[in-house]
Amino acid sequence: MKLSNGVEWALHCCVTLGQSQNPVSAARLAKLHGIPPAYLAKHLQALSQAGILHSTPGPVGGYALTRPPARISALDVVRAIDGPEPTFRCTEIRKRGPLALPPEECMNACAVSRAMATADAAWRAALEGVTIADLTQDIDADSSGTAMSGVREWLAGAG
Amino acid sequence: MKLSNGVEWALHCCVTLGQSQNPVSAARLAKLHGIPPAYLAKHLQALSQAGILHSTPGPVGGYALTRPPARISALDVVRAIDGPEPTFRCTEIRKRGPLALPPEECMNACAVSRAMATADAAWRAALEGVTIADLTQDIDADSSGTAMSGVREWLAGAG
DNA sequence: GTATCTCGGATATCTGACATCCACGTTATA
DNA sequence: TATAACGTGGATGTCAGATATCCGAGATAC
Ligand code: SF4
Ligand code: SF4
Numbered sequence: 001m002k003l004s005n006g007v008e009w010a011l012h013c014c015v016t017l018g019q020s021q022n023p024v025s026a027a028r029l030a031k032l033h034g035i036p037p038a039y040l041a042k043h044l045q046a047l048s049q050a051g052i053l054h055s056t057p058g059p060v061g062g063y064a065l066t067r068p069p070a071r072i073s074a075l076d077v078v079r080a081i082d083g084p085e086p087t088f089r090c091t092e093i094r095k096r097g098p099l100a101l102p103p104e105e106c107m108n109a110c111a112v113s114r115a116m117a118t119a120d121a122a123w124r125a126a127l128e129g130v131t132i133a134d135l136t137q138d139i140d141a142d143s144s145g146t147a148m149s150g151v152r153e154w155l156a157g158a159g
Numbered sequence: 160m161k162l163s164n165g166v167e168w169a170l171h172c173c174v175t176l177g178q179s180q181n182p183v184s185a186a187r188l189a190k191l192h193g194i195p196p197a198y199l200a201k202h203l204q205a206l207s208q209a210g211i212l213h214s215t216p217g218p219v220g221g222y223a224l225t226r227p228p229a230r231i232s233a234l235d236v237v238r239a240i241d242g243p244e245p246t247f248r249c250t251e252i253r254k255r256g257p258l259a260l261p262p263e264e265c266m267n268a269c270a271v272s273r274a275m276a277t278a279d280a281a282w283r284a285a286l287e288g289v290t291i292a293d294l295t296q297d298i299d300a301d302s303s304g305t306a307m308s309g310v311r312e313w314l315a316g317a318g
Numbered sequence: 319g320t321a322t323c324t325c326g327g328a329t330a331t332c333t334g335a336c337a338t339c340c341a342c343g344t345t346a347t348a
Numbered sequence: 349t350a351t352a353a354c355g356t357g358g359a360t361g362t363c364a365g366a367t368a369t370c371c372g373a374g375a376t377a378c
Contacts, residue, residue: 001160001161001162001163001241001242001244001246002160002244002246002248002334003160003246003247003248003275004160004366004367005248005250005366005367006366006367007247008247008249008250008252008271009252011271012252012271023324025323025324025325026324026325027324031256031257032256032257032258033252033255033256034252034255034256034257034259035255035256036367036368036369037369038368038369038370039367039368039369041325041326041369042326042327042367042368042369044325045325045326045327048325048326055324055326056324056325056375056376057323057324057325057326057373057374057375057376058323058324058374058375058377059321059322059323059324059375059376059377059378060323060324060376060377061323061324061325061375061376062324062325063325074274074275074278082160083160085160085161087160087161087162088162088166088167089161089162089164090167091164091167093167093168093171093192093193093194096192096194097190097191097192097193097194098190098191098313099191099309099313100193108301110298110301111293111294111298111301112167112170112171112294112298114297115233115286115289115293115294116162116286118285118289119233119282119283119285119286119289120282122281122282122284122285123278123279123281123282123285124278125281126277126278126282127274127275127278130274130277134270134274135270135271135274138270138273139269139270139271142267142269142270150258151258154257154258161335161365163336164335164336165335165336182354184353184354184355185354195336195337196338197337197338197339198336198337198338200355200356201337201338203355204355204356204357207355207356214355214356215344215345215354215355216343216344216345216346216353216354216355216356217344217345217346217347217352217353217354217355218345218346218347218351218352218353218354219345219346219347219353220344220345220346220353220354220355221354221355222355319378320377320378321376321377321378322375322376322377322378323374323375323376323377324373324374324375324376325372325374325375326371326372326373326374327370327371327372327373328370328372329368329369329370329371330367330368330369330370331367331368331369332365332366332367332368333365333366333367334363334364334365334366335362335363335364335365336361336362336363336364337360337361337362337363338359338361338362339358339359339360339361340357340358340359340360341356341357341359342355342356342357342358343354343355343357344353344354344355344356345352345353345354345355346351346353346354347350347351347352347353348349348350348351348352
Protein backbone atom coordinates (compact mmCIF):
# COMPACT_ATOMS: atom_id res chain seq x y z
CA MET A 1 0.00 0.00 0.00
CA LYS A 2 2.67 2.47 -0.98
CA LEU A 3 2.56 4.93 -3.81
CA SER A 4 5.38 4.87 -6.33
CA ASN A 5 7.79 7.65 -5.48
CA GLY A 6 7.89 8.49 -9.17
CA VAL A 7 4.62 10.31 -8.56
CA GLU A 8 6.44 12.89 -6.50
CA TRP A 9 8.98 13.47 -9.25
CA ALA A 10 6.27 13.71 -11.89
CA LEU A 11 4.31 16.29 -9.91
CA HIS A 12 7.40 18.40 -9.42
CA CYS A 13 8.25 18.16 -13.10
CA CYS A 14 4.76 19.30 -14.08
CA VAL A 15 5.01 22.28 -11.74
CA THR A 16 8.40 23.12 -13.19
CA LEU A 17 7.25 22.80 -16.79
CA GLY A 18 4.40 25.17 -16.05
CA GLN A 19 7.02 27.86 -15.51
CA SER A 20 8.71 27.43 -18.87
CA GLN A 21 7.52 28.45 -22.32
CA ASN A 22 10.13 26.32 -24.07
CA PRO A 23 10.54 22.55 -23.91
CA VAL A 24 12.83 21.27 -21.17
CA SER A 25 14.87 18.11 -21.65
CA ALA A 26 14.68 15.18 -19.28
CA ALA A 27 18.33 15.60 -18.38
CA ARG A 28 17.84 19.16 -17.16
CA LEU A 29 14.74 18.24 -15.18
CA ALA A 30 16.69 15.48 -13.50
CA LYS A 31 19.59 17.75 -12.70
CA LEU A 32 17.30 20.39 -11.27
CA HIS A 33 15.76 17.89 -8.85
CA GLY A 34 18.88 15.87 -8.15
CA ILE A 35 17.39 12.55 -9.22
CA PRO A 36 18.69 9.78 -11.56
CA PRO A 37 18.17 11.02 -15.14
CA ALA A 38 17.67 7.62 -16.74
CA TYR A 39 14.90 6.71 -14.36
CA LEU A 40 13.12 10.01 -14.61
CA ALA A 41 13.01 9.57 -18.39
CA LYS A 42 10.92 6.47 -17.84
CA HIS A 43 8.29 8.35 -15.92
CA LEU A 44 8.26 11.25 -18.35
CA GLN A 45 7.48 8.78 -21.09
CA ALA A 46 4.48 7.61 -19.09
CA LEU A 47 3.29 11.18 -18.75
CA SER A 48 3.77 11.66 -22.48
CA GLN A 49 1.73 8.57 -23.31
CA ALA A 50 -1.00 9.75 -20.97
CA GLY A 51 -1.33 12.95 -22.96
CA ILE A 52 -0.15 15.22 -20.17
CA LEU A 53 3.18 16.09 -21.77
CA HIS A 54 4.14 16.70 -25.37
CA SER A 55 7.61 15.62 -26.44
CA THR A 56 9.63 17.30 -29.17
CA PRO A 57 12.77 15.50 -30.40
CA GLY A 58 15.80 17.23 -31.74
CA PRO A 59 18.63 19.33 -30.38
CA VAL A 60 16.42 21.92 -28.64
CA GLY A 61 13.65 19.46 -27.86
CA GLY A 62 12.28 18.27 -24.57
CA TYR A 63 8.98 18.06 -22.75
CA ALA A 64 6.22 20.62 -22.39
CA LEU A 65 2.72 20.62 -20.97
CA THR A 66 -0.10 19.99 -23.40
CA ARG A 67 -2.64 21.87 -21.29
CA PRO A 68 -2.53 24.84 -18.93
CA PRO A 69 -1.63 23.82 -15.36
CA ALA A 70 -5.15 24.60 -14.17
CA ARG A 71 -6.41 21.82 -16.45
CA ILE A 72 -4.11 19.12 -15.09
CA SER A 73 -5.22 17.43 -11.88
CA ALA A 74 -3.04 15.51 -9.47
CA LEU A 75 -5.18 12.49 -10.24
CA ASP A 76 -4.15 12.66 -13.90
CA VAL A 77 -0.50 12.46 -12.88
CA VAL A 78 -1.05 9.67 -10.38
CA ARG A 79 -2.98 7.62 -12.89
CA ALA A 80 -0.32 8.11 -15.53
CA ILE A 81 2.53 7.03 -13.25
CA ASP A 82 0.95 4.49 -10.97
CA GLY A 83 -1.58 3.00 -13.31
CA PRO A 84 -5.37 3.03 -13.30
CA GLU A 85 -5.80 -0.15 -11.27
CA PRO A 86 -7.82 0.22 -8.07
CA THR A 87 -6.05 -0.27 -4.77
CA PHE A 88 -8.19 -3.26 -3.86
CA ARG A 89 -8.56 -6.25 -6.11
CA CYS A 90 -10.93 -9.03 -5.08
CA THR A 91 -9.51 -12.57 -5.10
CA GLU A 92 -13.01 -14.05 -5.28
CA ILE A 93 -12.53 -16.30 -2.30
CA ARG A 94 -16.28 -16.59 -2.03
CA LYS A 95 -16.03 -19.03 -4.93
CA ARG A 96 -13.60 -21.24 -3.02
CA GLY A 97 -13.85 -23.52 -0.04
CA PRO A 98 -16.69 -25.77 1.09
CA LEU A 99 -19.19 -22.89 1.11
CA ALA A 100 -18.38 -21.72 -2.41
CA LEU A 101 -21.23 -19.72 -3.86
CA PRO A 102 -22.74 -20.77 -7.18
CA PRO A 103 -21.64 -18.54 -10.07
CA GLU A 104 -25.12 -17.11 -10.52
CA GLU A 105 -24.74 -15.37 -7.13
CA CYS A 106 -21.41 -13.79 -8.05
CA MET A 107 -22.59 -11.64 -10.91
CA ASN A 108 -22.21 -8.29 -9.16
CA ALA A 109 -19.46 -7.04 -6.86
CA CYS A 110 -19.70 -8.13 -3.25
CA ALA A 111 -20.10 -5.93 -0.20
CA VAL A 112 -16.39 -5.87 0.59
CA SER A 113 -15.49 -4.81 -2.91
CA ARG A 114 -18.14 -2.12 -2.87
CA ALA A 115 -16.87 -0.65 0.39
CA MET A 116 -13.31 -0.59 -0.90
CA ALA A 117 -14.39 0.92 -4.20
CA THR A 118 -16.23 3.67 -2.36
CA ALA A 119 -13.14 4.53 -0.33
CA ASP A 120 -11.07 4.47 -3.49
CA ALA A 121 -13.48 6.85 -5.19
CA ALA A 122 -13.20 9.26 -2.27
CA TRP A 123 -9.42 9.18 -2.57
CA ARG A 124 -9.51 9.87 -6.28
CA ALA A 125 -12.07 12.63 -5.87
CA ALA A 126 -9.83 14.42 -3.40
CA LEU A 127 -6.93 14.14 -5.82
CA GLU A 128 -9.03 15.29 -8.74
CA GLY A 129 -9.84 18.52 -6.93
CA VAL A 130 -6.20 19.57 -6.83
CA THR A 131 -4.61 20.95 -9.97
CA ILE A 132 -1.00 21.65 -10.89
CA ALA A 133 -1.85 25.32 -10.74
CA ASP A 134 -2.99 24.92 -7.14
CA LEU A 135 0.21 23.14 -6.21
CA THR A 136 2.29 25.77 -7.93
CA GLN A 137 0.55 28.54 -6.03
CA ASP A 138 0.90 26.76 -2.69
CA ILE A 139 4.57 25.96 -3.17
CA ASP A 140 5.23 29.58 -4.11
CA ALA A 141 3.35 30.80 -1.06
CA ASP A 142 5.30 28.44 1.19
CA SER A 143 8.55 29.96 -0.02
CA SER A 144 7.29 33.55 0.28
CA GLY A 145 7.16 33.91 -3.49
CA THR A 146 10.76 33.04 -4.23
CA ALA A 147 10.49 29.43 -5.40
CA MET A 148 8.96 29.90 -8.85
CA SER A 149 11.05 32.90 -9.74
CA GLY A 150 14.09 30.86 -8.79
CA VAL A 151 12.95 28.05 -11.05
CA ARG A 152 12.39 30.41 -13.96
CA GLU A 153 15.79 31.93 -13.43
CA TRP A 154 17.47 28.55 -13.35
CA LEU A 155 15.66 27.43 -16.49
CA ALA A 156 16.76 30.56 -18.33
CA GLY A 157 20.37 30.09 -17.23
CA ALA A 158 22.78 27.40 -18.29
CA GLY A 159 22.13 24.99 -15.44
CA MET B 160 -0.18 1.19 -5.03
CA LYS B 161 -1.82 -2.13 -4.37
CA LEU B 162 -3.42 -3.24 -1.15
CA SER B 163 -2.19 -6.48 0.36
CA ASN B 164 -4.66 -9.21 -0.47
CA GLY B 165 -4.41 -10.36 3.14
CA VAL B 166 -6.85 -7.55 3.92
CA GLU B 167 -9.55 -9.39 2.04
CA TRP B 168 -8.93 -12.56 4.03
CA ALA B 169 -8.88 -10.66 7.31
CA LEU B 170 -12.19 -8.95 6.59
CA HIS B 171 -13.82 -12.26 5.72
CA CYS B 172 -12.43 -13.86 8.88
CA CYS B 173 -13.82 -11.04 11.02
CA VAL B 174 -17.24 -11.43 9.43
CA THR B 175 -17.10 -15.16 10.03
CA LEU B 176 -15.99 -14.81 13.64
CA GLY B 177 -18.91 -12.50 14.26
CA GLN B 178 -21.19 -15.47 13.63
CA SER B 179 -19.60 -17.73 16.22
CA GLN B 180 -19.82 -17.62 20.00
CA ASN B 181 -16.88 -20.00 20.44
CA PRO B 182 -13.29 -19.48 19.32
CA VAL B 183 -12.45 -20.74 15.84
CA SER B 184 -9.00 -22.10 15.02
CA ALA B 185 -6.89 -20.70 12.23
CA ALA B 186 -6.93 -24.05 10.44
CA ARG B 187 -10.72 -24.10 10.22
CA LEU B 188 -10.88 -20.49 9.04
CA ALA B 189 -8.40 -21.31 6.31
CA LYS B 190 -10.31 -24.42 5.25
CA LEU B 191 -13.58 -22.51 5.17
CA HIS B 192 -12.17 -19.92 2.77
CA GLY B 193 -9.91 -22.23 0.80
CA ILE B 194 -6.72 -20.28 1.45
CA PRO B 195 -3.24 -21.38 2.61
CA PRO B 196 -3.42 -22.04 6.37
CA ALA B 197 0.18 -21.16 7.15
CA TYR B 198 -0.12 -17.73 5.61
CA LEU B 199 -3.47 -16.93 7.14
CA ALA B 200 -2.01 -17.62 10.57
CA LYS B 201 0.42 -14.81 9.98
CA HIS B 202 -2.33 -12.29 9.34
CA LEU B 203 -4.43 -13.50 12.25
CA GLN B 204 -1.47 -12.83 14.50
CA ALA B 205 -1.39 -9.27 13.20
CA LEU B 206 -5.08 -8.87 13.99
CA SER B 207 -4.44 -10.26 17.45
CA GLN B 208 -1.62 -7.82 18.12
CA ALA B 209 -3.82 -4.97 16.94
CA GLY B 210 -6.36 -5.83 19.60
CA ILE B 211 -9.09 -6.83 17.16
CA LEU B 212 -8.97 -10.55 17.93
CA HIS B 213 -8.44 -12.40 21.18
CA SER B 214 -6.54 -15.68 20.99
CA THR B 215 -7.00 -18.61 23.36
CA PRO B 216 -4.42 -21.42 23.20
CA GLY B 217 -5.23 -25.00 23.97
CA PRO B 218 -7.19 -27.84 22.43
CA VAL B 219 -10.46 -25.92 22.09
CA GLY B 220 -8.75 -22.60 21.50
CA GLY B 221 -8.78 -20.31 18.52
CA TYR B 222 -9.61 -16.73 17.67
CA ALA B 223 -12.59 -14.62 18.67
CA LEU B 224 -13.54 -10.97 18.31
CA THR B 225 -12.72 -8.71 21.23
CA ARG B 226 -15.52 -6.26 20.39
CA PRO B 227 -18.97 -6.54 18.82
CA PRO B 228 -18.82 -6.34 15.00
CA ALA B 229 -20.46 -2.91 15.05
CA ARG B 230 -17.42 -1.59 16.92
CA ILE B 231 -14.84 -2.84 14.39
CA SER B 232 -14.31 -0.66 11.34
CA ALA B 233 -12.80 -1.73 8.06
CA LEU B 234 -10.07 0.82 8.70
CA ASP B 235 -9.05 -1.05 11.85
CA VAL B 236 -8.53 -4.22 9.83
CA VAL B 237 -6.68 -2.47 7.03
CA ARG B 238 -4.36 -0.74 9.47
CA ALA B 239 -3.65 -3.98 11.29
CA ILE B 240 -2.77 -5.92 8.13
CA ASP B 241 -1.26 -3.33 5.86
CA GLY B 242 0.40 -1.10 8.43
CA PRO B 243 -0.26 2.48 9.48
CA GLU B 244 2.09 4.10 6.97
CA PRO B 245 0.51 6.67 4.64
CA THR B 246 0.31 5.88 0.95
CA PHE B 247 2.54 8.81 0.02
CA ARG B 248 5.95 9.34 1.52
CA CYS B 249 7.88 12.47 0.61
CA THR B 250 11.45 11.95 -0.58
CA GLU B 251 12.34 15.55 0.22
CA ILE B 252 13.69 16.29 -3.20
CA ARG B 253 13.28 19.97 -2.44
CA LYS B 254 16.46 19.60 -0.39
CA ARG B 255 18.40 18.26 -3.36
CA GLY B 256 19.66 19.70 -6.58
CA PRO B 257 21.02 23.15 -7.36
CA LEU B 258 17.87 24.86 -6.03
CA ALA B 259 17.89 23.04 -2.70
CA LEU B 260 15.97 24.92 -0.09
CA PRO B 261 17.64 25.83 3.17
CA PRO B 262 16.53 23.63 6.07
CA GLU B 263 14.74 26.50 7.79
CA GLU B 264 12.20 26.53 4.93
CA CYS B 265 11.49 22.81 5.21
CA MET B 266 10.05 22.78 8.69
CA ASN B 267 6.46 22.03 7.71
CA ALA B 268 5.09 19.68 5.08
CA CYS B 269 5.05 20.98 1.52
CA ALA B 270 2.03 21.53 -0.70
CA VAL B 271 2.38 18.19 -2.46
CA SER B 272 2.51 16.30 0.81
CA ARG B 273 -0.49 18.19 2.12
CA ALA B 274 -2.59 17.38 -0.94
CA MET B 275 -1.67 13.71 -0.70
CA ALA B 276 -2.38 13.62 3.00
CA THR B 277 -5.80 15.14 2.43
CA ALA B 278 -6.66 12.47 -0.13
CA ASP B 279 -5.37 9.81 2.23
CA ALA B 280 -7.56 11.16 5.03
CA ALA B 281 -10.61 10.99 2.77
CA TRP B 282 -9.80 7.35 1.97
CA ARG B 283 -9.43 6.44 5.61
CA ALA B 284 -12.59 8.31 6.59
CA ALA B 285 -14.60 6.32 4.05
CA LEU B 286 -13.16 3.10 5.43
CA GLU B 287 -13.79 4.14 9.00
CA GLY B 288 -17.49 4.58 8.27
CA VAL B 289 -17.92 0.92 7.38
CA THR B 290 -18.08 -1.64 10.18
CA ILE B 291 -17.88 -5.40 10.18
CA ALA B 292 -21.55 -5.42 11.10
CA ASP B 293 -22.36 -3.43 7.97
CA LEU B 294 -20.40 -5.83 5.80
CA THR B 295 -22.08 -8.82 7.41
CA GLN B 296 -25.51 -7.37 6.77
CA ASP B 297 -24.70 -6.51 3.15
CA ILE B 298 -23.22 -9.91 2.39
CA ASP B 299 -26.24 -11.59 3.88
CA ALA B 300 -28.57 -9.39 1.85
CA ASP B 301 -26.64 -10.19 -1.34
CA SER B 302 -27.22 -13.89 -0.77
CA SER B 303 -30.90 -13.45 0.12
CA GLY B 304 -30.22 -14.28 3.74
CA THR B 305 -28.59 -17.66 3.23
CA ALA B 306 -24.88 -16.82 3.59
CA MET B 307 -24.63 -16.26 7.34
CA SER B 308 -26.89 -19.14 8.26
CA GLY B 309 -24.71 -21.34 6.08
CA VAL B 310 -21.61 -20.11 7.87
CA ARG B 311 -23.15 -20.79 11.27
CA GLU B 312 -24.18 -24.26 10.17
CA TRP B 313 -20.71 -25.05 8.87
CA LEU B 314 -19.09 -23.77 12.07
CA ALA B 315 -21.37 -25.95 14.18
CA GLY B 316 -20.66 -29.02 12.07
CA ALA B 317 -17.44 -30.96 11.76
CA GLY B 318 -16.07 -29.08 8.77
C1' DG C 319 24.09 16.01 -45.56
C1' DT C 320 25.68 15.38 -41.18
C1' DA C 321 26.38 15.86 -36.50
C1' DT C 322 24.08 16.10 -32.37
C1' DC C 323 20.60 16.06 -29.38
C1' DT C 324 16.34 14.04 -27.98
C1' DC C 325 12.81 10.43 -27.01
C1' DG C 326 11.46 5.47 -26.90
C1' DG C 327 11.53 0.83 -25.72
C1' DA C 328 14.22 -3.04 -24.15
C1' DT C 329 17.10 -4.67 -20.42
C1' DA C 330 19.20 -5.64 -15.75
C1' DT C 331 19.06 -5.37 -10.62
C1' DC C 332 16.86 -5.15 -6.18
C1' DT C 333 13.41 -4.61 -2.73
C1' DG C 334 9.49 -6.08 -0.47
C1' DA C 335 5.32 -8.95 -0.60
C1' DC C 336 3.84 -13.68 -0.71
C1' DA C 337 3.97 -18.27 1.07
C1' DT C 338 5.77 -21.98 4.02
C1' DC C 339 7.76 -24.38 7.76
C1' DC C 340 9.24 -25.61 12.47
C1' DA C 341 10.47 -25.23 17.52
C1' DC C 342 8.40 -23.38 21.53
C1' DG C 343 5.06 -21.94 25.36
C1' DT C 344 0.25 -22.48 26.84
C1' DT C 345 -4.04 -24.74 27.87
C1' DA C 346 -7.78 -28.22 28.27
C1' DT C 347 -8.52 -32.93 28.63
C1' DA C 348 -7.84 -37.83 29.97
C1' DT D 349 0.78 -35.92 35.43
C1' DA D 350 0.98 -37.04 30.48
C1' DT D 351 -0.79 -35.77 26.15
C1' DA D 352 -2.73 -33.57 22.33
C1' DA D 353 -4.26 -29.28 20.27
C1' DC D 354 -3.49 -24.51 19.41
C1' DG D 355 -1.28 -19.83 18.99
C1' DT D 356 3.39 -17.38 18.71
C1' DG D 357 7.48 -15.88 16.72
C1' DG D 358 11.30 -16.31 13.81
C1' DA D 359 13.83 -18.25 9.90
C1' DT D 360 13.50 -19.46 5.14
C1' DG D 361 12.46 -19.72 0.13
C1' DT D 362 10.04 -17.78 -3.88
C1' DC D 363 8.45 -14.29 -7.02
C1' DA D 364 6.18 -10.12 -8.97
C1' DG D 365 6.85 -5.40 -9.32
C1' DA D 366 9.50 -1.28 -8.45
C1' DT D 367 13.94 0.67 -9.23
C1' DA D 368 17.67 1.90 -12.16
C1' DT D 369 20.27 1.81 -16.55
C1' DC D 370 21.45 1.23 -21.31
C1' DC D 371 21.56 1.85 -26.38
C1' DG D 372 19.02 2.44 -30.91
C1' DA D 373 15.46 5.20 -33.84
C1' DG D 374 14.21 9.61 -35.22
C1' DA D 375 14.04 14.55 -35.63
C1' DT D 376 16.14 19.06 -35.79
C1' DA D 377 19.69 22.70 -36.41
C1' DC D 378 23.56 23.94 -38.83
S1 SF4 E 1 -16.79 -11.12 -0.43
FE1 SF4 E 1 -16.02 -9.69 -2.03
S2 SF4 E 1 -13.82 -9.42 -1.58
FE2 SF4 E 1 -14.50 -11.26 -0.46
S3 SF4 E 1 -14.10 -12.98 -1.90
FE3 SF4 E 1 -16.22 -12.35 -2.24
S4 SF4 E 1 -16.12 -10.88 -3.97
FE4 SF4 E 1 -14.00 -11.07 -3.11
S1 SF4 F 1 7.55 19.60 -2.57
FE1 SF4 F 1 6.78 18.17 -0.95
S2 SF4 F 1 6.79 16.11 -1.91
FE2 SF4 F 1 8.09 17.43 -3.18
S3 SF4 F 1 10.19 17.12 -2.35
FE3 SF4 F 1 9.33 18.93 -1.29
S4 SF4 F 1 8.45 18.12 0.62
FE4 SF4 F 1 8.74 16.32 -0.78
